[in-house]
Amino acid sequence: MRTARLLDDEAVALQRQGVFPAYVSLRGQEAAQVGSAAALDRERDFAFPTYREMAAALTLGVDMVGYMASHRALWHGGTYDPIASRFGSVNAVVGGPVPHAVGWAIGERLRGSGGCALAYFGDGASSEGDVHESMNFAGVFGAPVVFLCQNNQWALSVPLDRQVAGGSVAARAAGYGMPGVRVDGNDVEAVYEATAEALQRARGGGGPSIVEAFTYRAAPHSTSDDTGRYRDPAEERQWRDQDPIDRLGAAMRTAGLADDAFFASVEDRARAEAERIRDAVSAAPEPAPSDMFEHVYREPTEELARQRRAWEQEAL
Numbered sequence: 001m002r003t004a005r006l007l008d009d010e011a012v013a014l015q016r017q018g019v020f021p022a023y024v025s026l027r028g029q030e031a032a033q034v035g036s037a038a039a040l041d042r043e044r045d046f047a048f049p050t051y052r053e054m055a056a057a058l059t060l061g062v063d064m065v066g067y068m069a070s071h072r073a074l075w076h077g078g079t080y081d082p083i084a085s086r087f088g089s090v091n092a093v094v095g096g097p098v099p100h101a102v103g104w105a106i107g108e109r110l111r112g113s114g115g116c117a118l119a120y121f122g123d124g125a126s127s128e129g130d131v132h133e134s135m136n137f138a139g140v141f142g143a144p145v146v147f148l149c150q151n152n153q154w155a156l157s158v159p160l161d162r163q164v165a166g167g168s169v170a171a172r173a174a175g176y177g178m179p180g181v182r183v184d185g186n187d188v189e190a191v192y193e194a195t196a197e198a199l200q201r202a203r204g205g206g207g208p209s210i211v212e213a214f215t216y217r218a219a220p221h222s223t224s225d226d227t228g229r230y231r232d233p234a235e236e237r238q239w240r241d242q243d244p245i246d247r248l249g250a251a252m253r254t255a256g257l258a259d260d261a262f263f264a265s266v267e268d269r270a271r272a273e274a275e276r277i278r279d280a281v282s283a284a285p286e287p288a289p290s291d292m293f294e295h296v297y298r299e300p301t302e303e304l305a306r307q308r309r310a311w312e313q314e315a316l
Helices: 002-016 028-037 054-057 064-072 096-113 129-141 170-176 187-204 233-240 244-254 260-283 292-296 301-316
Strands: 044-049 115-122 146-153 180-184 209-214
Touching: 002 054, 002 064, 002 260, 028 054, 028 115, 028 146, 028 187, 028 209, 028 244, 044 096, 054 064, 054 233, 064 260, 096 129, 096 146, 129 146, 129 170, 146 187, 170 180, 170 209, 180 187, 187 209, 187 244, 187 301
Parallel strands: 044 115, 115 146, 146 209, 180 209
Antiparallel strands: none
């Protein structure tokens, strides 16, 4: 969680320096992402992220230089291997990862692999038709998928009470015939336990679940956003006191699980890793010229192959 926080700070700085054209911060949502991703079986399960799940990628052991390179907008999907890391490509379509997760989960059930999908989305995305259709499909067919909603209370500049009727995404679960639970999204243990329980249920044939991690987007929606135009500073200060990293640190001290030396070691290792990733991303060379056939399709359809032959002939 601390590495994600420091890397997030570095990424914002890279955007200000012109290395990234844009960046979306996860500040304040580290517990929701780390807790949920840590519950996955890295041999069988698969996570489907949006554009904000950097801490989940870090938790799953994704090549972070390759992941962060996606923010340079030079490579299609970055340069990491989604299959090897069990973490899908960055998806900037609001609600876009959810139908992908359901389709993958159905496929894995047909294969008999025992794999489960974890679909990340936000409270704003919960209003998208793709999300409703995916949840209904998953409920009808019993897909082994966990819908992980990071309810950070702001769909860009639209507050929760104007975005989600009733205020709870988890409450909608009953309408799709599945369990739903809201947990404290700033409590990493609570998120982990809820996600692990939902995954166990799905793996045992119990079908899908919704886990709503109630948290707060402590930063602007993106580096092009200004929260001062729509958010009360008092609200931001109130949630600052609920910082998930500070809460975990305090809980570990109270339980006698960590001391000053431990936290100093964590800080040193986290800072070194964040700076290593920052430097490697900044120094990454421009990609070689390519086309969509090499980046998007492993085995193009015959029609696409025909089009490519035609384009190559025209180029001659």
